[in-house]
Amino acid sequence: MSNHKIAAIEVQAIKVKMKAQGLRITPQRFAVYANLLHREDHPTVEAILTDINRxxxxxxxxxxxxxxxxxxxxGLVREVLLDEGITRYDARVTPHHHFICQCCGTIVDLDWDALGVLQINHLPPGLQVEGYETILKGRCDRC
Structure with a gap:
């Protein structure tokens, strides 16, 4: 993202979105959010830090x-736990699923309606599902 020059209109749109959430816009918050908006790889903190400090x-x-x-x-970003012990971040906060390539590690967002409705029929009494996301694992078309 750091090599990607952000157009003035996009800078303004990001600031408007942040202000609408009541945020004070610091250089670090802006850089982190702008970075995530331009990524699809669900980066870790370390990857974001490296990119914005480049x-x-x-x-x-x-x-x-x-x-x-x-x-x-x-609500502007969400944590995504796709690998055991590794927290990743995503600026796409609308419900969606993920596909992870077991060979190269590529992560692909899948639209919510790409999968059928989950049938939850046999939950123990007292459990109420408030949301879910599916992680599919396999091999991407490049592998």
């Missing part, structure tokens, strides 16, 4: 974590 060091690991926490709390 041209001009403006963030620390702590400031990236802080920005992600605030952005998640207001």
């Amino acid at each position: 041209e001009l060091p403006i963030a620390s690991k702590a400031s990236v974590y802080s920005a992600l926490t605030v952005l998640r709390e207001v």
Whole structure:
């Protein structure tokens, strides 16, 4: 993302979106959110930090974590747990599923309606499902 020059109109749109959520726009929050909006790879904190500091060091690991926490709390990004013990982040917050290539690690977003409705018939009493997401694992077309 850092090599991607953001058009002035896009900068303004990102700021409007952040302000609409009541956020104070810091350079770190802006950089983290803009970075995620231009990515489809569901990056880790380390990948975001490396990318936004590539041209001009403006963030620390702590400031990236802080920005992600605030952005998640207001609903602009979400945590995605696709690999055991690895937290990734996604600016696509609408419901969707994921496909992970077991060979190369590519992660692909799948539209919500790409899969049929999950039939939840035999849950233990007292459990109420509030949402779900499916993770499909296999091999991508490049592998």
